[in-house]
Amino acid sequence: MGAGIVGLSTAWFLQERGVDVTVVDREGVGAGASWGNAGWIAPALAIPLNQPAVLRYGLASLLNPTAPLRISPKPDVGRARFLAKFASNCRHAKAREVVRANLPMNEECFEAFDVLTGNGVDVPRTETAITALFRDGRDADVLRHELADMRAEGQQIDVTELTGDALREQVPLAGPAATVGLAVENQRFVDPGRFVTALGDAVVERGASLHRFRVVDIAKHHDGVMVKGSGGEFLIAGAAVVATGAWLPGLTRRWRRTWVEAGRGYSFTVPTERPVLGPIYLPTVRVACTPYQGGLRVAGTMEFRDADDPVVPARVRAIASSAATMLDGVRWDEMRDVWVGPRPVSADGLPYIGELGDRVYVAGGHGMWGFAHGPITGRLLTEQITTGKQPEALAPFDPHRSGR
Template structure:
């Protein structure tokens, strides 16, 4: 039987493993920590293809400089001598133009369109978890603050997606967590959400139940391509296969760079925590001006935010948690921000051009899947499906052609 090794047990890695199994491939999944140990665990769980858009846009040129001196800003860059980081930021900022935004959005639209159907494939195929329809409630302190968000939605629709959006006169009916300080609100439909850890746990269990070997505590230090692709663990053990998929998120460059994957991958770290609410939270809430996403999660309310450009293994910075609290305190009500649980930081893999890295490398039998930035959860199943097709058949689906990792 054909055998593939998938390095990384996040959404992208496990979805790739699942779809390889669909095509009759024997799979071994290796992860140095465990299922969803990276950015898949504590994210907001939003399945919002209508918001899977380029991270860099023209507003970066006005927002970015202000963010550098505002300790509560959602964007945070530490002041340090780091040539690699500042080179990435320069490349990232260069994509903050209308032309670059449209080019990237055009490339993302085909995979955005199939993203939700690919979740249905997983749950219909035995992944014992759920995805749930919104609506999502979008709130702004002032009507003028909604202009950028509305422009983004219009841009997504211009590229061919349907993103139903309507003005709400009384947003507290859907989201009692919004305070009267929210002066303008909208209802966003056609999107879904999930509870990240329960879903990831179910996906990992389904992959194992279908015959995969899942090894945690397996630290891969080297990958070899060619006639007999293989991986070498820190223990010295070597495992051979017919193909190897590197799906290690923000850590991808450590293993993939030598195979011609030159696009920079920078950890854009997100933070989250959960709180109790006076009224039950039933719908996701988004505060675009503050870049804060909130989701019902196991009877509590998960609050997530921040794009912090640091190393992927650096420790949690409590000041970033406080920034989220400071930004949300006046806009939320009935939310116990002082009694937080599950404080978390996760490293999302961000590329300068806003496009993932998915496909074959220069080494025979070695593939990569990652670089989705904030959209690894929503685009993970579709990525896994299309990459599995490429690995097994050699055909590159047009939806992932723009994500060529050798670009």
């Protein structure tokens, strides 16, 4: 259940083990957070969201409708409980725990993508640096410290500091306000929509059937499971994987409460007057920019709001306005492909990957790193499903880590 990068990767690797697969999604391939993200495969920048600085920033921005972090003012008891739990996990010790848990995923994520692109998912990937831009060295210190913390836990990170002509040679779009750059070397990016579409095509070509309906319940059925749809549809299988992103809690509550909320992100594409040589990161305004179809895809914001709510135009304008302060040569008034998608954010910064019970498995809650960790999640979960043994790398993400 779920035809985003996590669900389709799981389907693909299950097929590699000889498993017959059926994929169910309410809208089709890549309709959620998998399509409009920045397309970064950047393990060196898999920085935990649950940090004290993020909590302080979130509290300070509650009354600012244009802030990069925004919480819907609409009363919602469930979201309030999630945010309270999230706030309790915004601690340095917990952030370090998340970094350590992600290390095996980061180490294997390139290889997992290579397996897919080398076996039918024919989408080019670009190896490059991702360059973060700052007004001055003091602003850059925040990212320097975050990268140092990750490096201290064992994450391999190679950074080149840039100023002056070297900075503008690396990032021709850097505006006059940008005086310092940190180039995080040896990362990758792809066109995310193209990649997920190709992955879905590959899964179908290898024999999977794809059904479009909204799943409302999963029930035990003889020696397997029954998946029920909102229109009376049903499917029977030997096992089920719930990979529905921000909609996980509604399907997993029979076995366990999954503390996941929609952290909605926006993106749009704009033409540029200068070449875009590689991805650009604007940490102070939480914006990621990627070369895309001859222009620049601009992605940003974290909006805790109902997953199915429409685009909020003010949020889009805020992203463009904040990015424009650091970039030059961008035609902001020619914006196209405006998109919003719900990233599944977990309360403790760790995704849920593993067995729930009754032959039902879960894979989701990756937050901002679902695209980068999607293929390796699918490969590791396939190992657990087909062997009955939990891979060591999945132990921190066990869905029952906080009890049934």
